[in-house]
Amino acid sequence: MTETLDTPEKRRSALRTMVLIREFENHVRDRFADNEIPGFVHLSQGQEAVAVGVCTALSRDDYITSTHRAHGHSLAKGLEPDRLLAELYGKAEGHCGGRGGSMHVADLDEGMLGAQPIVGASVPLGTGAGITAQLSDADWMATAFCGDGSVAAGQVHEAINLAATWQLPVVFVVENNQYSEGMVFDEQHNVEDVAEMASAYGIPGEIVDGQDVTAVNETMRAARERALDGDGPTLIEAKTYRYRGHFEGDEQPYRSQEEVEDWRENRDPIDNYRERLAAAGELTDEEFEAIRTEVKAVMADAVEFARNADEPAPEAAYDDVFVEEAPEIDAFRERMAADGDNGGVGL
């Protein structure tokens, strides 16, 4: 069920999920640096309150679509850290059997319709889920996460316009972390705020402090209610900040370390929420440490799980190209079974 963060337990749970995302990505950062995790990874540290604020406002049946920076969204939507990490390790027990990796995670049972690392592609996908919800008169809706860089992409405009025109039950959450790859916001857009663009589609545009999980949750709950009432989409711009580079290994010549430190010191979503709960008498230092200890144990188990998980069988590379298999794919698979590693040779 969707949650208002209206009890101390729910608030501590939201804090825990943010801590889990932070710890999960600490492990990803370190294991990627060790060459234990292959490929490309993009971390969302600093943006945890957006993922958690949005996903606590959703039901399990609601779909989200995500971007290349999908770990936080995935964990907040309910994906298990051990299987998610196994996916990043390219293991068979991962959510996608190791075929997707960090950039292509999906779990439809949890309403995670898919991470789309082609910038902007998450938005039409979310609009499409909204079509299904509307035509089937469903009691769920769709939320498309995208970044500030994506709103310069044509398919994002097309998809928001379509959703607005058809009054689909979709919420577009633009995480404005102020950098598109290595380019600053002003280089990319001629508006002060992405939310201004909502007026071009005749839908509400909301600006929310993306470092404040409560504010994000409340804004998202109102937008979701609007969507389910048949009043159409909302565009939410969450002002946030990423602590790491665009990708792990990014030397970040486009910003100063002082700027990053300033956000970490003064606007960290976890520290601020922890202090707020402490001030309200809902969280002692011991209770926070207990959360951290529990999360660290979960992550230690997840790392063990991912490390020890099985490599996917090479022949599984031929699975899932189609639901109804093509004889071409069958023939390649059969020849591999007969001759060993023959991938790449014509039939």
Added chain:
Amino acid sequence: MSAETADRETETLSMREAIRAALREELLADDDVFIMGQDEEDGGSFEVTAGLHDEFGFDRVRNTPISEAAQIGSGVGAAATGLRPVVNLSFADFIGVCFDQVMNQAGKTRYMFGGASEVPLTIRAIEGAGLNAAAQHSGTVHTLVAHLPGVKAVAPGTPAAAMGLMKSAVRSNDPVVFFENKTIYERHGDVPTGDDFTVPLGEASIEQAGEDVTVVATQRLLGESIAAARDVDASVEVIDPRSLYPLDTDTLADSLRKTGRLVVADESPLSYGLHAEIVTRVVENAFWSIDAPVQRVGVPDTPIPFAPSQEDEVVPDADDVRRAIQRTV
């Protein structure tokens, strides 16, 4: 006459009527099927879906903004969450506007998510030269699409194939791009009635049996090839592959083993095209049966020009097929 129509009750339909009838049947049979496209409520380009909006209403047959990327991209999203969208891309040349959604979303979603989703999406794309519509409304892109992993592609040349493949495309749990040639919507032919006639993806049809030369011909050039076969002093077997991916290699290779001679006639640019794939499949499987250099008939690597005199020059017809056949015998 293809195998499907040989021993069955049939009616005569045009390509346009056959596609419309197939879509209507699928709309009636499955509430998850819906159609969207530009001007779709008025029948779309070339009035293929005329009347369906009146019969089924806005929820099932609807207009979209001129937003090909959103049409295909949201079609993937709707398909992955349980519907069976039929998206009319209208002119196939417009695939350039939404190639990401075809290549990276429709084609890769199931695979990269480890089979987590199915994408039962049908995309209609209207191809072909001959109406003086110039370069951006006359091209063919089926070789581009057939090349994409995870996407199936069909291009029927007869009303029976159009009817049977459209129903199979809509029912398929994979993304299928259904190519229609705009110049043959009034091509008439026998279509089986009753018994829920379908044509499986990946089955070619021997439209005319012969002994001396195999002509593999698609879409408009199927008719041109049958006409050309009448004007040559040879027994010509004409095969409509119908489905481009999957491709029925066995039927093509078997024919070549019989004839030893091969012409491939397809209205795509000649370089790096469907011709090359068909020839390669046949060579890989029936090399020792080849008695003469294979011949390709297609568009000589130009965009389609506007001026009728120039369009006639580059767009292949029965004369080109006839000359190609004669070069093999």
